[in-house]
Amino acid sequence: MGSFIPTTRTQGKGNAAYGWLDQSLETLHRAHWYRQVSTVEGRAGSTVRLEGRILLNFASNDYLGLAGDPRLAEAAIAAIQTDGTGSTGSRLLSGHRQIHRELEQAIAQLKGTDDAVVFSSGYLANIGTISALLGPQDGILADQYNHASLKQGAAVSGATVVNYAHGNMVDLKTQLQTRRGAYRRCLIVTDSVFSMDGDLAPLPQILDLADEFEAMVMVDEAHGTGVLGATGAGGVEHLGCTGRPLIHMGTLSKALGSLGGYVAGSAALIDFLRNRAPSWIYTTGLSPGDAAAAKAAIEIVQAEPERRQRLQTNAEYLRQRLDAWLADACLDNDGHPFNLKRLPSDSPIVCLQVQNAATVLQLGQRLREQDIFASAVRPPTVPTSRLRLTVMATHDQAQLDRLVAALKGD
Numbered sequence: 001m002g003s004f005i006p007t008t009r010t011q012g013k014g015n016a017a018y019g020w021l022d023q024s025l026e027t028l029h030r031a032h033w034y035r036q037v038s039t040v041e042g043r044a045g046s047t048v049r050l051e052g053r054i055l056l057n058f059a060s061n062d063y064l065g066l067a068g069d070p071r072l073a074e075a076a077i078a079a080i081q082t083d084g085t086g087s088t089g090s091r092l093l094s095g096h097r098q099i100h101r102e103l104e105q106a107i108a109q110l111k112g113t114d115d116a117v118v119f120s121s122g123y124l125a126n127i128g129t130i131s132a133l134l135g136p137q138d139g140i141l142a143d144q145y146n147h148a149s150l151k152q153g154a155a156v157s158g159a160t161v162v163n164y165a166h167g168n169m170v171d172l173k174t175q176l177q178t179r180r181g182a183y184r185r186c187l188i189v190t191d192s193v194f195s196m197d198g199d200l201a202p203l204p205q206i207l208d209l210a211d212e213f214e215a216m217v218m219v220d221e222a223h224g225t226g227v228l229g230a231t232g233a234g235g236v237e238h239l240g241c242t243g244r245p246l247i248h249m250g251t252l253s254k255a256l257g258s259l260g261g262y263v264a265g266s267a268a269l270i271d272f273l274r275n276r277a278p279s280w281i282y283t284t285g286l287s288p289g290d291a292a293a294a295k296a297a298i299e300i301v302q303a304e305p306e307r308r309q310r311l312q313t314n315a316e317y318l319r320q321r322l323d324a325w326l327a328d329a330c331l332d333n334d335g336h337p338f339n340l341k342r343l344p345s346d347s348p349i350v351c352l353q354v355q356n357a358a359t360v361l362q363l364g365q366r367l368r369e370q371d372i373f374a375s376a377v378r379p380p381t382v383p384t385s386r387l388r389l390t391v392m393a394t395h396d397q398a399q400l401d402r403l404v405a406a407l408k409g410d
């Protein structure tokens with residue numbers, strides 16, 4: 001990564017129409033925006049083997065450590081043996097299996113809704129749902145920090161999109177007062193746990209405003225499901241909003257350790273999506289193995305609350321240790337203060353905001369040299385550069401201590 005400038009690869013060979021690709025890549029390299037993958041070897045857990053080295057893992061969304069759980073693997077293998085590796089068709093034509101229905105019922109039961117429908121990914125669930133529910137006569141009020149897939153779904157729908165200031169209910173109310181009358185339908189859409197910050201949306205207030213202004217609410221529980229709430233149902237349960245009319249969306253690929261996305265809600269909503277969501281209708285059904293693994297994960301979430309408890313304890317411990325350490329001045333390689341700021345978090349996502357991209361890269365490098373894997377996130381992904389640390393239920397205290405010591409440069 002970094003300063004490598006690629007040589008032109010396609011120019012002069014064949015059709016010049018493709019030449020702009022090399023130029024674009026060159027621009028990405030010059031701006032230090034070029035990104036590439038690193039190869040993980042074997043099962044990732046609280047530690048991960050990356051390019052031959054074993055690193056402490058603070059960059060995973062596998063909050064409960066289920067992606068490597070043998071029970072998920074066994075469920076997937078059993079489903080593959082009975083149903084095969086592929087669903088072979090779209091759900092409405094030839095791809096619907098009993099395991100899909102069982103998974104959807106398990107999701108609806110976890111969420112306390114009438115029904116649920118599973119998509120091939122959370123990204124596709126967001127695109128298909130928002131674009132099915134809204135059109136050009138409608139309006140979407142969206143938290144400015146929403147996930148990219150919600151933004152993409154809103155753009156695809158053709159509705160008018162207005163962002164309200166992050167978590168700001170005064171702003172949301174003002175927008176509803178001035179704009180609601182101009183829209184046929186209105187949707188308020190938000191992450192429950194913000195993926196790049198770790199704080200929570202004020203769902204009770206959002207739902208109250210939705211009642212007042214006759215708006216629908218869609219909540220993205222990608223980082224809430226399995227993680228928050230007494231039964232692991234997510235941020236909606238944690239914030240006391242179970243049973244209120246809303247559109248629950250989430251992914252099977254984070255705490256549930258599999259692949260796929262879902263929407264849960266009223267029978268009418270789910271029935272409508274099965275008839276109108278293009279990213280559900282015109283794509284192959286979720287593979288039997290992925291569906292079975294996700295269903296096994298939901299059973300574990302419900303049967304083993306101690307995993308969730310452990311996750312909360314670990315996150316709280318890390319936040320406290322970081323705060324205690326931030327109180328001491330923390331110095332960069334030249335002896336200047338880093339001016340780190342821990343962002344407010346009510347989840348296993350803990351972020352340390354820094355002044356600029358160069359600083360976050362230096363911190364990320366410091367960790368990497370001490371065999372710790374964490375994400376240095378920079379604009380344009382986020383408004384301010386930050387180190388994003390994700391805690392897992394399977395971390396032990398010594399591992400969390402090692403992270404803090406490494407950050408300090410001890």
Ligand SMILES: *Cc1c(COP(=O)(O)O)cnc(C)c1O
Nearest residue numbers: 121122123147195222251253260
């Ligand atoms: C990861 C994520 C998604 C997309 O889910 P996938 O199943 O990975 O496609 C959607 N919303 C949020 C907030 C996410 O973090």
